[in-house]
Amino acid sequence: MTKEQWGAMQDQLSSSVGENNYKTWIAPIDFDRIEADGVAVFSVPTNFFGTYVSQHYGDLLLAKLSLVAPEVSRLKFRLANTDTQQAQPRPAPAQSAQPDVLPSAPLDARFTFDRFVVGKPNELAHAAAKRVAEGGLVTFNPLFLYGGVGLGKTHLMHAIAHDLKTNRPDLNVLYLSAEQFMYRFVQALRERRMMDFKELFRSVDVLMVDDVQFIAGKDSTQEEFFHTFNALVDQNKQIIISADRAPDEIKDLENRIRSRLQSGLVVDLHPTDYELRLGILQSKVLTYREQYPSLQIDDGILEFLAHRISTNVRVLEGALTRLFAFASLVGQPITMELTQDCLADVLRASDRKISIEEIQRKVAEHYHIRLSDLIGPKRVRNFARPRQVAMYLCKQLTARSLPEIGRRFGGRDHTTVMHGVKRIEELRIKDSQIADDIELLRRALEA
Numbered sequence: 317m318t319k320e321q322w323g324a325m326q327d328q329l330s331s332s333v334g335e336n337n338y339k340t341w342i343a344p345i346d347f348d349r350i351e352a353d354g355v356a357v358f359s360v361p362t363n364f365f366g367t368y369v370s371q372h373y374g375d376l377l378l379a380k381l382s383l384v385a386p387e388v389s390r391l392k393f394r395l396a397n398t399d400t401q402q403a404q405p406r407p408a409p410a411q412s413a414q415p416d417v418l419p420s421a422p423l424d425a426r427f428t429f430d431r432f433v434v435g436k437p438n439e440l441a442h443a444a445a446k447r448v449a450e451g452g453l454v455t456f457n458p459l460f461l462y463g464g465v466g467l468g469k470t471h472l473m474h475a476i477a478h479d480l481k482t483n484r485p486d487l488n489v490l491y492l493s494a495e496q497f498m499y500r501f502v503q504a505l506r507e508r509r510m511m512d513f514k515e516l517f518r519s520v521d522v523l524m525v526d527d528v529q530f531i532a533g534k535d536s537t538q539e540e541f542f543h544t545f546n547a548l549v550d551q552n553k554q555i556i557i558s559a560d561r562a563p564d565e566i567k568d569l570e571n572r573i574r575s576r577l578q579s580g581l582v583v584d585l586h587p588t589d590y591e592l593r594l595g596i597l598q599s600k601v602l603t604y605r606e607q608y609p610s611l612q613i614d615d616g617i618l619e620f621l622a623h624r625i626s627t628n629v630r631v632l633e634g635a636l637t638r639l640f641a642f643a644s645l646v647g648q649p650i651t652m653e654l655t656q657d658c659l660a661d662v663l664r665a666s667d668r669k670i671s672i673e674e675i676q677r678k679v680a681e682h683y684h685i686r687l688s689d690l691i692g693p694k695r696v697r698n699f700a701r702p703r704q705v706a707m708y709l710c711k712q713l714t715a716r717s718l719p720e721i722g723r724r725f726g727g728r729d730h731t732t733v734m735h736g737v738k739r740i741e742e743l744r745i746k747d748s749q750i751a752d753d754i755e756l757l758r759r760a761l762e763a
């Protein structure tokens with residue numbers, strides 16, 4: 317393959333991986349040669365780069381390469397200008413002092429605070445993220461953000477990084493996923509460069525680690541993470557962590573790490589509610605207006621989508637993107653009919669109905685009481701509170717009416733259900749145990 321062909325391939329890669337990823341990961345690598353045994357050699361600025369590109373873009377590179385050079389069956393990444401590097405002694409300290417780049421994972425330019433729609437389910441997480449993004453005194457360390465898939469954890473972390481770049485350009489901000497932390501650590505171990513690794517991580521002013529649940533069960537990575545964490549906290553450097561669940565729900569995590577993670581501010585991104593979903597759709601439509609200025613969208617479509625697609629924001633956004641692309645392709649306005657046609661599969665998939673029985677069973681299990689006591693007439697508190705929780709969840713998660721719910725709870729009146737639902741709504745705010753119970757149950761039911 318010639319350098320020109322590599323140039324053309326880079327252009328194609330740019331459109332496949334997106335501009336941001338391209339600039340960060342593909343542009344800095346260079347095609348070197350194809351060896352006799354079908355190995356395509358690329359030069360990379362650091363070994364970590366090679367590992368990252370190979371893990372994330374290896375298949376894509378290979379696929380594109382095989383169109384131009386069918387003999388290629390494998391990729392190899394070598395440090396730039398060190399062709400025979402493996403055979404060479406390690407560089408003298410003066411040379412190795414040349415600063416290694418600590419690659420922050422690429423930030424998505426769209427993930428800013430401006431584009432983050434705030435509603436009840438995420439207002440606390442948003443406020444905490446905003447506070448950290450000011451780059452002022454470290455008041456809570458770490459900030460631990462958690463929540464289910466696609467609820468905006470990564471969006472908030474990138475937004476913090478974007479803001480810090482503007483507010484505090486003097487700070488060395490590092491954002492990476494826990495998986496990347498592990499690659500970087502393993503790489504350092506393999507190359508016997510642990511001192512460099514430690515030094516680099518300890519020179520960071522703000523460390524953000526996304527999806528920390530990834531290191532559960534990975535003992536040495538946890539150990540190193542713990543030391544990095546402690547060293548930074550001791551220096552009063554801000555740490556921001558995200559995970560798909562609360563620290564005490566992450567299995568196979570060492571206790572000392574768990575308690576460290578809990579020692580700052582732990583905030584939950586709750587599943588979206590209807591109003592938040594509608595807000596997100598409305599804000600997305602505004603951005604689409606620039607791209608598709610003449611496209612008409614009928615009244616009621618966004619409300620319909622916000623009602624019907626309650627899984628996660630990523631699915632919601634994907635549905636809207638598809639809808640706009642489809643409508644502009646066929647040159648038609650977005651009507652209800654077109655929406656149902658175009659999104660039939662998404663709508664079917666999110667159609668999974670949670671039944672009243674399922675809720676009753678899960679709640680009884682959760683509170684260790686018998687199903688018959690949950691539904692039955694006894695009014696002792698041990699049964700009455702779980703019963704109200706179950707009624708509340710039936711109201712939230714099913715489309716059943718209050719009289720219908722009442723009937724299924726031993727023939728109770730709809731006003732009893734209404735009272736139960738109200739009581740739990742109040743308690744959720746005051747009583748964190750109830751709030752946690754509901755969250756756990758909701759997740760289990762929606763899983």
Ligand SMILES: Nc1ncnc2c1ncn2[C@@H]1O[C@H](COP(=O)(O)OP(=O)(O)OP(=O)(O)O)[C@@H](O)[C@H]1O
Pocket residue numbers: 427431432433434438463464465466467468469470471472560596629630633
């Ligand atoms: N409140 C919000 N306002 C606007 N966009 C949002 C909001 N919440 C989530 N999104 C969008 O939803 C998508 C998924 O969000 P994100 O990647 O941050 O989720 P996540 O919680 O990190 O999920 P995962 O656990 O899968 O990593 C992104 O495109 C993000 O911009």
